[in-house]
Amino acid sequence: MNVFLHETVLKEEAVNGLRVKPDGIYVDCTLGGAGHSRMIAERLQPNGVLIGLDQDQMALDHARKRLQDAQCRLHLVKSNFRFLDQVIKELGYDHVDGCLFDLGVSSPQLDIGERGFSYQHDAPLDMRMDETSELTAYTIVNEWSQEELTRILFEYGEEKFSRRIAKEIVNTREKMPISTTHQLVEVIKQAIPAPARRTGPHPARRTFQAIRIAVNDELNAFGDALAAALRVLGPNGRIAVITFHSLEDRICKKFFQKHAQGCICPPDFPVCTCNQKADLRIITKKPILPSAEEIERNARARSAKLRIAERIKEG
Numbered sequence: 001m002n003v004f005l006h007e008t009v010l011k012e013e014a015v016n017g018l019r020v021k022p023d024g025i026y027v028d029c030t031l032g033g034a035g036h037s038r039m040i041a042e043r044l045q046p047n048g049v050l051i052g053l054d055q056d057q058m059a060l061d062h063a064r065k066r067l068q069d070a071q072c073r074l075h076l077v078k079s080n081f082r083f084l085d086q087v088i089k090e091l092g093y094d095h096v097d098g099c100l101f102d103l104g105v106s107s108p109q110l111d112i113g114e115r116g117f118s119y120q121h122d123a124p125l126d127m128r129m130d131e132t133s134e135l136t137a138y139t140i141v142n143e144w145s146q147e148e149l150t151r152i153l154f155e156y157g158e159e160k161f162s163r164r165i166a167k168e169i170v171n172t173r174e175k176m177p178i179s180t181t182h183q184l185v186e187v188i189k190q191a192i193p194a195p196a197r198r199t200g201p202h203p204a205r206r207t208f209q210a211i212r213i214a215v216n217d218e219l220n221a222f223g224d225a226l227a228a229a230l231r232v233l234g235p236n237g238r239i240a241v242i243t244f245h246s247l248e249d250r251i252c253k254k255f256f257q258k259h260a261q262g263c264i265c266p267p268d269f270p271v272c273t274c275n276q277k278a279d280l281r282i283i284t285k286k287p288i289l290p291s292a293e294e295i296e297r298n299a300r301a302r303s304a305k306l307r308i309a310e311r312i313k314e315g
């Protein structure tokens with residue numbers, strides 16, 4: 001694959017939200033095709049630092065090419081963003097001035113059939129962003145218990161037919177393993193009632209989302225990464241997060257709210273006994289959404305939400 005065609009979502013809004021200082025240190029935790037990173041790099045002087053992380057080697061290889069003219073100091077690291085603080089330390093920095101997350105998969109990950117992310121391409125069930133990790137969609141579909149399958153379809157896919165689909169998966173695999181994306185699509189279609197098959201989005205969309213989240217442990221990794229980001233953010237440093245579904249957005253919103261909350265003592269307490277201090281200030285009371293024009297240009301942007309928070313100066 002020679003070109004990496006990914007249309008960057010909320011580019012200006014997210015990079016403006018970081019308030020890039022020309023000599024600051026910034027981490028793009030989801031490098032992808034480097035769309036956001038290029039804009040950050042353009043705002044940095046030669047003594048500014050851009051650190052790009054991705055767990056997908058293909059993304060890193062393309063990002064390296066797209067950033068070859070960057071004038072700032074550049075570190076591109078293959079890592080899960082949940083280890084963000086360790087990476088920063090290993091590179092020799094004690095803080096950063098901003099962290100950006102643009103969650104989910106890139107368009108090339110979806111479009112390269114063999115990666116097995118898409119119900120539109122027939123391919124082996126894979127869905128790993130990090131192709132060196134062990135757990136694949138095949139293992140989940142063919143080895144996880146009916147209860148576990150029901151749980152992930154319900155929790156990660158918000159799939160109302162989770163029980164029926166999990167049962168059909170287990171019945172089918174007793175006869176023969178389910179090896180490909182299109183075999184799985186057929187199983188899902190068999191499981192759900194005919195009227196539901198004919199209306200709304202593709203009947204496999206929620207199940208594929210759920211399995212992808214489970215394969216990549218996406219929600220736990222994101223929760224860990226927010227905590228890691230808070231540990232490395234310097235005073236007034238910013239976190240900008242673009243989410244694409246309600247589960248991710250809820251984690252981000254709750255994390256920001258929890259850390260923006262100061263004293264939690266009952267109002268009639270004469271003095272504070274909880275000693276809880278806010279360590280974040282929420283910059284976006286409501287999430288920033290893409291413009292109608294951006295959605296028109298890029299359908300993938302339609303569910304995007306951008307939230308920004310700022311580290312409160314300590315002491």
Ligand SMILES: C[S@@+](CC[C@H](N)C(=O)[O-])C[C@H]1O[C@@H](n2cnc3c(N)ncnc32)[C@H](O)[C@@H]1O
Pocket residue numbers: 006007008009029030031032033034035036037053054055056059079080081082102103104105106129221222
């Ligand atoms: C939506 S794309 C980012 C696109 C990028 N902002 C751009 O404009 O080109 C998300 C990227 O994050 C990566 N990613 C997702 N979860 C990750 C994780 N836990 N650790 C590291 N990278 C991750 C994916 O591999 C993918 O390349």
